[in-house]
Amino acid sequence: MEPIKRVTAPTLDVLDALLAADGPTWGLLVIKATGRQAGTVYPILERLEQLGWIESSWDDDAERSGPRRRLYEFTGDGAVAARGLVAARADAARAAARSTGAVRPTNRPVAS
Numbered sequence: 420m421e422p423i424k425r426v427t428a429p430t431l432d433v434l435d436a437l438l439a440a441d442g443p444t445w446g447l448l449v450i451k452a453t454g455r456q457a458g459t460v461y462p463i464l465e466r467l468e469q470l471g472w473i474e475s476s477w478d479d480d481a482e483r484s485g486p487r488r489r490l491y492e493f494t495g496d497g498a499v500a501a502r503g504l505v506a507a508r509a510d511a512a513r514a515a516a517r518s519t520g521a522v523r524p525t526n527r528p529v530a531s
Contacts, residue, residue, distance in 0.1 A: 420471035420496045423504075429455050431508050433463045434501040437473065443490035445478065464491055472497030 423430065436452035437444065450460045467473045471494060478488040493501060 420494065420500065422500075423467075423470060423472075426504060429453070429459050430463050430467075431505060433460060433467070435505050437491060437493060438498070438501055438505060440492075443476070443492040445488040445490055447488075449491070467497070472500065 432453040432455060433449055436449045439452065440448065446457070446461055446464060449464065450457055453460060464473065464475070468475055468491070473491050473493055475489050475491050478490055480488075
Protein backbone atom coordinates (compact mmCIF):
# COMPACT_ATOMS: atom_id res chain seq x y z
CA MET A 420 0.00 0.00 0.00
CA GLU A 421 1.31 3.42 -0.95
CA PRO A 422 0.64 6.61 1.03
CA ILE A 423 -1.67 9.27 -0.32
CA LYS A 424 0.54 12.09 -1.55
CA ARG A 425 -2.05 14.84 -1.25
CA VAL A 426 -4.90 14.45 1.23
CA THR A 427 -7.78 16.72 0.28
CA ALA A 428 -11.12 17.35 1.98
CA PRO A 429 -12.97 15.33 -0.71
CA THR A 430 -10.56 12.42 -0.20
CA LEU A 431 -11.16 12.51 3.55
CA ASP A 432 -14.93 12.60 2.92
CA VAL A 433 -14.68 9.50 0.70
CA LEU A 434 -12.54 7.70 3.28
CA ASP A 435 -15.02 8.60 6.00
CA ALA A 436 -17.97 7.36 3.93
CA LEU A 437 -16.23 4.06 3.22
CA LEU A 438 -15.38 3.64 6.91
CA ALA A 439 -19.02 4.25 7.84
CA ALA A 440 -20.28 1.68 5.33
CA ASP A 441 -21.27 -1.73 6.60
CA GLY A 442 -19.23 -3.85 4.20
CA PRO A 443 -18.64 -3.32 0.49
CA THR A 444 -20.45 -0.31 -0.93
CA TRP A 445 -20.97 1.11 -4.38
CA GLY A 446 -19.99 4.49 -5.71
CA LEU A 447 -23.46 6.04 -5.72
CA LEU A 448 -23.78 5.48 -1.98
CA VAL A 449 -20.40 7.13 -1.45
CA ILE A 450 -21.57 10.07 -3.57
CA LYS A 451 -24.75 10.40 -1.50
CA ALA A 452 -22.88 10.07 1.82
CA THR A 453 -20.30 12.71 0.92
CA GLY A 454 -22.50 15.12 -1.01
CA ARG A 455 -19.71 15.28 -3.60
CA GLN A 456 -20.14 15.05 -7.37
CA ALA A 457 -19.52 11.78 -9.24
CA GLY A 458 -16.68 13.50 -11.11
CA THR A 459 -14.97 14.00 -7.76
CA VAL A 460 -15.76 10.70 -6.05
CA TYR A 461 -14.98 8.18 -8.80
CA PRO A 462 -11.46 9.50 -9.50
CA ILE A 463 -10.74 9.35 -5.76
CA LEU A 464 -11.99 5.76 -5.60
CA GLU A 465 -9.83 4.85 -8.59
CA ARG A 466 -6.77 6.51 -7.02
CA LEU A 467 -7.36 4.77 -3.68
CA GLU A 468 -7.58 1.44 -5.48
CA GLN A 469 -4.37 2.10 -7.42
CA LEU A 470 -2.61 2.92 -4.15
CA GLY A 471 -3.84 -0.31 -2.56
CA TRP A 472 -6.12 1.32 0.03
CA ILE A 473 -9.31 -0.24 -1.35
CA GLU A 474 -10.32 -3.14 -3.56
CA SER A 475 -13.23 -3.27 -5.95
CA SER A 476 -15.34 -6.01 -7.43
CA TRP A 477 -18.46 -6.21 -9.55
CA ASP A 478 -21.77 -6.98 -7.86
CA ASP A 479 -23.12 -10.28 -9.13
CA ASP A 480 -26.76 -9.93 -8.04
CA ALA A 481 -28.52 -11.43 -11.08
CA GLU A 482 -31.98 -10.61 -9.70
CA ARG A 483 -31.31 -6.88 -9.61
CA SER A 484 -32.24 -4.97 -12.75
CA GLY A 485 -30.07 -2.20 -14.13
CA PRO A 486 -26.35 -1.92 -14.66
CA ARG A 487 -23.97 -3.87 -12.47
CA ARG A 488 -22.61 -2.06 -9.45
CA ARG A 489 -18.95 -1.82 -8.67
CA LEU A 490 -18.40 -2.47 -4.97
CA TYR A 491 -15.57 -0.89 -2.99
CA GLU A 492 -14.09 -1.94 0.34
CA PHE A 493 -10.91 -1.28 2.30
CA THR A 494 -7.92 -3.55 2.38
CA GLY A 495 -6.76 -4.33 5.91
CA ASP A 496 -3.94 -1.77 5.80
CA GLY A 497 -6.15 0.73 3.99
CA ALA A 498 -8.76 0.68 6.75
CA VAL A 499 -6.12 1.29 9.42
CA ALA A 500 -4.56 4.16 7.47
CA ALA A 501 -7.97 5.69 6.67
CA ARG A 502 -8.99 5.65 10.33
CA GLY A 503 -5.76 7.48 11.15
CA LEU A 504 -6.33 10.18 8.53
CA VAL A 505 -9.98 10.70 9.48
CA ALA A 506 -9.05 10.87 13.18
CA ALA A 507 -6.31 13.40 12.40
CA ARG A 508 -8.86 15.58 10.59
CA ALA A 509 -11.17 15.43 13.62
CA ASP A 510 -8.27 16.33 15.93
CA ALA A 511 -7.32 19.26 13.69
CA ALA A 512 -10.91 20.51 13.67
CA ARG A 513 -11.07 20.37 17.47
CA ALA A 514 -7.75 22.20 17.77
CA ALA A 515 -8.93 24.87 15.34
CA ALA A 516 -12.16 25.31 17.31
CA ARG A 517 -10.19 25.76 20.53
CA SER A 518 -7.79 28.26 18.99
CA THR A 519 -10.60 30.40 17.59
CA GLY A 520 -12.55 30.29 20.82
CA ALA A 521 -15.42 28.33 19.34
CA VAL A 522 -17.22 26.35 21.96
CA ARG A 523 -19.25 23.22 21.39
CA PRO A 524 -22.84 23.63 22.49
CA THR A 525 -23.96 21.70 25.53
CA ASN A 526 -27.35 20.87 26.95
CA ARG A 527 -26.55 22.63 30.20
CA PRO A 528 -28.59 25.75 30.95
CA VAL A 529 -26.78 29.06 30.83
CA ALA A 530 -26.36 30.62 34.28
CA SER A 531 -26.87 34.34 34.42
